[in-house]
Every structure is written in structure tokens, then in C-alpha cells.
Amino acid sequence: MVSPMHTVAVTGVSGNVGQRVLRLLDADPTVDRVVGIDARDPRFRPHKLSFRRLDLASADLVPVVAGADAVVHLAWVFGPPRDEELLARVNLAGTRRLLEAATTAGVKSFVFVSSAMVYGAWPDNPVPLTEAAPLRPNPAFAYAAQKVEVERLLADWAGAHPDAAVTVLRPAPALDPDNDHWLARAWRGAGAVRVRRPPPPMQCVHEDDLASAVALALRKGLAGAFNVAPDGWVPGEQVRPLVSPGLGVALPERLARRVMRLGWATGLLDTTPAVVPYLVHPWVVANDRLEAEGWRPVHSNEEALVAARPLPAWRALLARRRQEVALAAGGGVLAGLAGAVVAVVRRRRRAP
Structure with a gap:
């Protein structure tokens, strides 16, 4: 740590990772105060927490961040992915405004x-990827593209503030069984449509381990980019038994793309076809750099994947019943989508 962390501001403090980071900061005797920022109330509210319920994209952040020695930026909107203007307003404009407030506050981390x-x-990604690999998110995938844009903003901010330690953590997916959003479902193969082929090698970091990486970065004042993932990865052929995919329809890759494209365009599916490359090509990362700083997952x-999927027995029973109803109702829709795509392809082939 470059200097004592008397006050730490944490965005996204009410999320699962945010709550874990808050517990670690609450237990840290060098931290006197935590300014928690979120659009919803946190479950865990220790005495150190000064909570501010607000929207990063519209609230005046200067008085909120004033007095902070460090900022942890966890807040991120995953979707709806079709509303890219909303995503940019919150994720990009919100981060710019947070950096402006951090400048005014003289934040050092x-x-x-x-x-x-x-x-x-x-398909040509090395296995695993190190922090030296180029950043080249797949086209049209707003989630990854906006993460890259924020990293660029941070690089510019770090250049303008050489006395501040700027840490970028690049974690493998940290799945949450209580927040099964569209991206998590697609990644687990639990969406309405999935690709019929063995998945690529997979990594999953437990939220506790991700929180400990955040705490380490703060404590040591780390600078630069660090991958966050357990040692190794799960081979593709061993993934499905661990992630327990849902009852979605498995289709060949080209047909899956077309069905997802049509379902996305009509609003019948909530998964953008831009995510398909992440379901078929490798993108696992090396953790050597962070481990060299003392982090240990x-x-x-396997443990993180399994921890992310279980439900209590009563919830599993209700979920199973919902799946039965959804499958009965949605099977015809998916079949219709697939049939429509096949018909369109045939018409195009016949066209002069």
C-alpha cells in the first residue's frame, strides 16, 4: 500500500462481490471508513459504512468521493444488452464522472x-492468455468492448496522475446463483439456445477470491493489469457436468447464430448472438502475475463452478416446475424460430 487507506469509496457495494469486499475492509484495522455507493441498499451495513444510494451517471459524485484515499470501482450494468445507449451512459459516462471526482479528491489508489x-x-488465442496479450474483444459484444474502453480511460487517468496507483483486475467469470443474468446463462449453456459442440476450456473465480484480490490490490498499492483466476482451467469435455446447463435447444453453431440473431431481433431471446465466440473459442487466463504479489485462490x-449452481431443495423443485412450463410454452417458439431461419436460408439459396 502506497499510503494509509483511512477512507475507501466502493461503487457497487451492494452486489455480491461488493459485500465481500466490504466485509474485508470492515475487518481491516487500517480502514476507518467505507463510503458505499450503489443504486440499491446493501444487506451488510457495518458501522464503518457510510452508504450513499445514487446513480453514478447522474449524481454529483464530488462530495461523495471527497476525503477518500482509494476508490474501488465494481459497479457495472450488464443489460439489457440491446440498450447500448443505457449501458454507455452508466458504464462509460459513470466511470468518467467517477474519475473526475477522484481527481478532485486527490485519490491515491x-x-x-x-x-x-x-x-x-x-481460435488463435494462446492457452492461457497473459496480461501481455492484446485486448481484442469480439465485435458487437458491448460488455467486453465497454470494459476495454474503461481500461483506456483508466490508462489516460493514470498517465495524468503518476502518483496514484491504478489497478485493473481482469477476472474470469464470477458466477452468482442468486443473479442468473443473461450473460451467466449464456456462458453456462443454460440459455434458450446453445451451441451443439463441446465448450472451450473454462475458468470460474469464486467471489470470495475476487474480493481478496481487490483487498490485496488496495493493501499493496498494485499498479497495472492483473488476471484473476484459479490455477489452471476445466477442459471443455468436463465442463457440462459441472455447469448443469438448462433445457435450452442445442443447435449447430451456424444455425444457433441464426436463431439467436432472429430471436434477438424480435425480442424473443435475451442473449445477443455477439456472445457466441465466447462459447466456442478459448479465453482462459494465466494468474502468475497476481500470485507473484502474494494472492492465492x-x-x-471446479469448486467455484459448483458453488455457483446449487439451489436449496425447495427452490430447485420450483425451478424445475418453471422449466417444465417454460419448455412447454417455449418449445414451439424455438422450433418456429429455427424453422423460420431455415426457410430464410433456403429462399436466399434459391434467389437468383
């Missing part, structure tokens, strides 16, 4: 949780 998805999923990839 800034930690941003990015994503391993910034490397992109490509407690949970393996």
Missing part, C-alpha cells in the same frame, strides 16, 4: 474490476 473477456475469444475452478 484506484481499483477497477474489468473482465478476462477483454482479450476476446478467438482458495477455491478451484
